[in-house]
Amino acid sequence: MAVNISPLEVAGEPLLVVGYPLRRPSGFAALTAAELEVAEGLIEGLSPRQLACRRRVSERTVSNQVARIYGKLGVSSKHELLALIGGSRAEVGV
Secondary structure (H helix, E strand, O other), X not given: OOOEEEEEEEOOXXXXXXXXXXOOOHHHHHOOHHHHHHXXXXXXXXXXXXXXXXXXXXXXXXXHHHHHHHHHHOOOOHHHHHHHHOOOEEEEEO
């Protein structure tokens, strides 16, 4: 498994950001481009309000897309979505 390591500076402190590739289950192929964008935002930790602002749509639209995403992937929560992809990102101080 390839690991992506990127340098980052936060408040003047050097950090290395270690990113593990996310497994995308086959169900992700069933998602529309908009649903995929919302799913990726959820994985990043964005709230529905933040996603709505980012995508310039209503929170109701995002909520409907989240419901469709969960249905297509067979999950019922953000935690199950994260468990499904098995991804994690960690920041490790230098």
